[in-house]
Amino acid sequence: MLKYDLVVVGGGPAGMAAALKAKECGVEKILICERDETLGGILEQCIHTGFGLHYFGEELSGPEYAARFIEQIEQTDIDVKVNTMVLDITTNNDVIAINKDDGLMEISSTAIVLAMGCRERPRGAISIPGTRPAGVMTAGTAQRYANIQGYLAGKEVVILGSGDIGLIMARRMTLEGAKVKMVCELMPYSGGLTRNIVQCLEDFDIPLKLSHTVTQIHGDDRVEGVTISKVDSNLKPIPGTEEYVPCDTLMLSVGLLPENELSRSVGIYLDRITGGAIVDQYRETNHEGVFACGNVLHVHDLVDFVTQESQIAGEGAANYIKGKKAFSDYRIHTKGVNGVRYVVPQRICIDDSDQPVKLYFRVGQVFTNATVKVTRNGNVIYAKKKRKLAPGEMENIIIKPEDLQEFSEGDYLYIEVEG
Amino acid sequence: MSYDIAIIGAGVVGSLIARKLSKYDIKIALIEKCNDVAMGTSKANSAIVHAGFDALPGTLKADLNVKGTKLMGYLCEELGVPFKNIGSLVIAFNEEEMETLTSLLKRGEENNVPGLKIIGQDRLHEMEPNISKRALGALWAKTASIVCPYELTLAAAECAVINGCELYRNFEVSQIDFDNEQFTVKAKTGEEINAKYVINAAGIYSDFIASLIGDESIELVARKGEYLLMDKNLGGVVNHVIFQCPTKMGKGVLVTPTVDGNILTGPSAKDIEGKDDISTTSDELNMVRTYTSYSIPNVKLNSVITSFAGIRAHSTKNDFIIEPSKVNPHFINVAGIESPGLSAAPAIAEYVEEIMLDTMGKLPKKVKWQRTRPEPVRFRELSTVERRELIEKNPAYGQIVCRCETVTEGEIIDACHSTIPALDLDGIKRRTRAGMGRCQSGFCGPKVAEIISRELKEDLLDVTKFGRKSNVVVGKTK
Numbered sequence A: 001m002l003k004y005d006l007v008v009v010g011g012g013p014a015g016m017a018a019a020l021k022a023k024e025c026g027v028e029k030i031l032i033c034e035r036d037e038t039l040g041g042i043l044e045q046c047i048h049t050g051f052g053l054h055y056f057g058e059e060l061s062g063p064e065y066a067a068r069f070i071e072q073i074e075q076t077d078i079d080v081k082v083n084t085m086v087l088d089i090t091t092n093n094d095v096i097a098i099n100k101d102d103g104l105m106e107i108s109s110t111a112i113v114l115a116m117g118c119r120e121r122p123r124g125a126i127s128i129p130g131t132r133p134a135g136v137m138t139a140g141t142a143q144r145y146a147n148i149q150g151y152l153a154g155k156e157v158v159i160l161g162s163g164d165i166g167l168i169m170a171r172r173m174t175l176e177g178a179k180v181k182m183v184c185e186l187m188p189y190s191g192g193l194t195r196n197i198v199q200c201l202e203d204f205d206i207p208l209k210l211s212h213t214v215t216q217i218h219g220d221d222r223v224e225g226v227t228i229s230k231v232d233s234n235l236k237p238i239p240g241t242e243e244y245v246p247c248d249t250l251m252l253s254v255g256l257l258p259e260n261e262l263s264r265s266v267g268i269y270l271d272r273i274t275g276g277a278i279v280d281q282y283r284e285t286n287h288e289g290v291f292a293c294g295n296v297l298h299v300h301d302l303v304d305f306v307t308q309e310s311q312i313a314g315e316g317a318a319n320y321i322k323g324k325k326a327f328s329d330y331r332i333h334t335k336g337v338n339g340v341r342y343v344v345p346q347r348i349c350i351d352d353s354d355q356p357v358k359l360y361f362r363v364g365q366v367f368t369n370a371t372v373k374v375t376r377n378g379n380v381i382y383a384k385k386k387r388k389l390a391p392g393e394m395e396n397i398i399i400k401p402e403d404l405q406e407f408s409e410g411d412y413l414y415i416e417v418e419g
Numbered sequence B: 001m002s003y004d005i006a007i008i009g010a011g012v013v014g015s016l017i018a019r020k021l022s023k024y025d026i027k028i029a030l031i032e033k034c035n036d037v038a039m040g041t042s043k044a045n046s047a048i049v050h051a052g053f054d055a056l057p058g059t060l061k062a063d064l065n066v067k068g069t070k071l072m073g074y075l076c077e078e079l080g081v082p083f084k085n086i087g088s089l090v091i092a093f094n095e096e097e098m099e100t101l102t103s104l105l106k107r108g109e110e111n112n113v114p115g116l117k118i119i120g121q122d123r124l125h126e127m128e129p130n131i132s133k134r135a136l137g138a139l140w141a142k143t144a145s146i147v148c149p150y151e152l153t154l155a156a157a158e159c160a161v162i163n164g165c166e167l168y169r170n171f172e173v174s175q176i177d178f179d180n181e182q183f184t185v186k187a188k189t190g191e192e193i194n195a196k197y198v199i200n201a202a203g204i205y206s207d208f209i210a211s212l213i214g215d216e217s218i219e220l221v222a223r224k225g226e227y228l229l230m231d232k233n234l235g236g237v238v239n240h241v242i243f244q245c246p247t248k249m250g251k252g253v254l255v256t257p258t259v260d261g262n263i264l265t266g267p268s269a270k271d272i273e274g275k276d277d278i279s280t281t282s283d284e285l286n287m288v289r290t291y292t293s294y295s296i297p298n299v300k301l302n303s304v305i306t307s308f309a310g311i312r313a314h315s316t317k318n319d320f321i322i323e324p325s326k327v328n329p330h331f332i333n334v335a336g337i338e339s340p341g342l343s344a345a346p347a348i349a350e351y352v353e354e355i356m357l358d359t360m361g362k363l364p365k366k367v368k369w370q371r372t373r374p375e376p377v378r379f380r381e382l383s384t385v386e387r388r389e390l391i392e393k394n395p396a397y398g399q400i401v402c403r404c405e406t407v408t409e410g411e412i413i414d415a416c417h418s419t420i421p422a423l424d425l426d427g428i429k430r431r432t433r434a435g436m437g438r439c440q441s442g443f444c445g446p447k448v449a450e451i452i453s454r455e456l457k458e459d460l461l462d463v464t465k466f467g468r469k470s471n472v473v474v475g476k477t478k
C-alpha cells in the first residue's frame, strides 16, 4: 500500500493551491490525483483571459493561470498522478484510485483534500420539454469540442442561461464563425460577471433576453429550432409570448453542480444550498482529516478566490497532519438570512487562533445601495454599505477574532442584507 | 440475399423471436430501420415485468403476460441482463379503491398469477415508509420485477446474431412484393432481400407493414407516455414498483426503482397524431409530477436528470394480434403489442415459434446453438480484486471515461467491437451507461465521440448521436 501524509483529489487550481500551501507548511509526502491528462482542471479549457486579476494583479488566460501553479508544483517533490481517478475514500482515509499504469491503488493517507470541482447542469435538470435531438449540449461540452478537439459544435446557436460559461462561449462561437442568435436568461438579471456581459455579448451585438426561457426543443435528428417564452415574476412562462427561433444548437449554461459523489460516499454532510460539504473556517468537513475547497465546496466565479480558499484548506490539512492544532469541537454556526443565500464556512471553531475569519457569501437577488450586516444575539458586529450586490458575484467579509469570543456552543452568526 | 424468414423490427419482440428461431437450421434476417436495435418502444417504457393481473382473463395478453413473466428471470440470467425481482404494490387511497384491489386480486387469480396478496396500512408503511400516509392498503404482487428493456433487446439480438441470424440496420422497409414463392422486402434506400416468410414485429408501425401486403386489418392508436428519470441520490425512496389504482385513463402513474438504482416516474397517457412524436411536453410532465406526489408526497422531485417518452401501440381490438395474416399465411403479424408487451415478450417468442412450426412444418435444429452471448464487462459492479486483475490484463480498463457512472475506456472500446457494435453515442450509452448519469454526457460526450471516431475509423464530423443526421459537431474550428 502506498503511504502519503496528504492526498489531494483533483488537480485543478484548488487542488494545486492546497498542495502547494501544505508543502510550504512543511508537509512531507503529498500526492495529487487528477483524472484528466494534465493538471489545471477546468482552466485548461478556458483560453479566454480574465483570470488572476485579484491574485496576480494581471489578466491571464486560464491555461496561463494554471501554468503558474503547475510550474511551482514541478519545483517541489509533490507527487502527481494524472489520468488517475479516485474512486473511493474509506472511513479511515484510505484512497482508492485507478489508472492505466498502476492499475488499482490503495493509498493510505493521514489527511485528504477534496478538490474535485463541479460539473454543469444538464438539460434534464431543468426539464425542457420537446424532442431529444443531437445539438443540445452544455456550454462546457461545446467548449471541450472546440478547445481540445478543434470541432465546432454548432453554426446557429441559442444559449440558455447567462452564467459566465455561457457568455464566454457566446463570444467564442461567434469568433469561430457561428451565429449566436441570443442568450436567454430566466431571471430578470444575469448570473454572470458584468465584464463578461459587456465583453462577450454587447461587443458582438448578441441580444440578452432577460426573463426568457426555452419552453420547447424542436427537430428530429439535429436541433431545428427552439421555442422561447417570456416568464412572469414567478418564473412561469407566459402563454402567448412564445416565439420560434430556428437554430441547430441549444447551448445550456444553467448552473454548475459541485461534484460530491466521493464526499457523499464517506458520509460527509452536504449543504443543501451550495451542494458542497459543510466545513469550518479551516475547510475541514465533519469527516476528520478530510478538507474541501474550490468549486467542489461551492461554485466560484473567480479562480482567484478558489486559490485563496484552497490555501486555507492546505494550511488546515498541514496543521492537522502535524497535530499542531487540536481542532476544537466547540463550534458556532453561520447562516445567511434576508437575501443572503448561503455562507461558507458554515461552522466556525472557537479556538485559541488569533486569525480573522473570512466569510464568503452570495445574495439571492440584485440589491443596490444596501447594507451587509452580521449580527450575533441581536447585536450588530459588522455592517458595511454596498453599492451593488448581485447573485453572480461572490462577496466576502472579515470577522475579527475578538468578535468571535463570548460565544456559546451552537450559537448563530447571521449574515443579512438590509435595503 | 435470400432467407427463410425475415423479421421486421428489432425491438424486444422481434429480437426475442429471432433468438428463439435461431436454434433452427434456417436462414433468418432481422431488419431494423434505425441505426441500432431497441430504438423504438423497447427503449422507452416503464421496464416492469408485470405480474399479470391487469389484462382481462381469456385474452392473449393475460395468458402471455403470466407466461412471459415466469420465463423472464431465467432468460435474463441466461443472457446476462440486469433483472430484479422486487415485487409491485397497487396502492388504494379510499374504500372504493380497496374494492378495486379485491377485484384485481380476483382477476389475477383467474389469470393464474401466483403470489398475490392484499396488505393493510401498517404492513404497507413498513414496506414503504415514504408512501403517502393516506394510503390504506395495497395489492402486493411478489412476481413483479424490473428489467433493463434495451439491454434485454440487445442481448437477444446478439444471441441471434451469434447463431447466424443476419441483422440489417438502417433498412427501412417501404415495399413488400410476393411472387407466390417468396417475398421481396425492399428498403427506402433501394436495398432488398428475399424471404419465404415474413414476421411483422414493427411495433407501432406493424399496421403499416401489414398494409404493404394489402392486409388492412390492423388498426393501431398511438398513445404517448411521458416519464421523468431521477438521480440515483433519490434511490431507495421506494423499494417496490408502486402503482396507483387503474382508472379510465389507464394504469395511473407509477413510481419505481430502475435496475440501475435511479427512480422512474410516469407514464402519462395521451393519444397522438402520427407515430413518431416522442417529444415531451410540460403539461404531461407536470401531470406526472402531480400524480407522483399523491403516492410519495414528501419527496422532492427536483433531481430529475432526464425526461423521455414512449409510444404505445394500442390495438382497437384491445388484445395482442399474433397470427398469420388473412391475406397471406406466410406473413405473420405480431402487432398491437402494447403493455405488458415487454413482460410477455419471452412468451410471445415461444408462441410465434409454435406458429412457425405449424406453418413451415418440422424444422431441423442446429447441432450447436448458443443460448447466450458474451456478457459485457461492467466495471462499476466489480470488486476491487476483480478490477485490479482486469486492469492488469488490459490497461484500458484503468481509464475512467464516464465519471458519473464509472465507465472505463475499455468498456467503450468493447462496445465498438461487440457482436452488434455500437455505431453512435446513444448506442454506447445503452451498452455501457456512459452518458446515462447525472451530467448526461456533458463531460464524457466529446471523449466518447473521439473513441468512436478512432475505433470505427470515421471522422468526428460523421459521428452521430443516434444515426441519420444527428451529427454531434457541425464543422471544424478556425
Ligand SMILES: Cc1cc2nc3c(=O)[nH]c(=O)nc-3n(C[C@H](O)[C@H](O)[C@H](O)COP(=O)(O)OP(=O)(O)OC[C@H]3O[C@@H](n4cnc5c(N)ncnc54)[C@H](O)[C@@H]3O)c2cc1C
Binding pocket: A009, A010, A011, A012, A013, A014, A015, A033, A034, A035, A036, A040, A041, A042, A043, A046, A049, A050, A051, A052, A084, A085, A086, A087, A115, A116, A117, A118, A164, A165, A168, A259, A262, A293, A294, A295, A296, A299, A300, A301, A302, A303, A304, A306
Ligand atoms: C467555463 C468557465 C469559465 C470561467 N471563467 C473564469 C474567468 O474568466 N475568470 C476567473 O477568474 N474564473 C473563471 N472561472 C472560474 C474558475 O476557473 C473555477 O472556479 C476554478 O477553475 C475552479 O477550480 P477547482 O480546482 O475547484 O475545480 P476544477 O478546475 O474543476 O478542478 C477539479 C479537478 O478535479 C479533478 N477531479 C474531479 N474528481 C476527481 C476524482 N475523483 N479523481 C481525480 N481527479 C478528480 C477534475 O478532473 C478537475 O481537473 C470559469 C469557470 C468555468 C467553468
Ligand SMILES: Cc1cc2nc3c(=O)[nH]c(=O)nc-3n(C[C@H](O)[C@H](O)[C@H](O)COP(=O)(O)OP(=O)(O)OC[C@H]3O[C@@H](n4cnc5c(N)ncnc54)[C@H](O)[C@@H]3O)c2cc1C
Binding pocket: B008, B009, B010, B011, B012, B013, B014, B015, B031, B032, B033, B034, B037, B038, B039, B040, B041, B042, B043, B044, B045, B046, B047, B048, B049, B050, B171, B172, B173, B174, B201, B202, B203, B204, B205, B209, B224, B225, B226, B267, B310, B311, B312, B313, B337, B338, B339, B340, B341, B342, B343, B344
Ligand atoms: C409508455 C409505455 C410504458 C410501457 N411499460 C411497460 C412495462 O412496464 N412492462 C411491459 O411489459 N410493457 C410495457 N410497455 C410495452 C412494451 O414496451 C412494448 O410492448 C414492447 O416494447 C414492444 O416491443 P416491440 O418489439 O413490439 O416494439 P418496438 O420496440 O417499437 O420495436 C419495433 C421496431 O420496429 C422498427 N420498425 C418500425 N418500422 C419499420 C420499418 N418500416 N422497417 C424496419 N423496421 C421498422 C422500429 O424501429 C422498432 O425498432 C410499455 C409501453 C409504453 C409505450
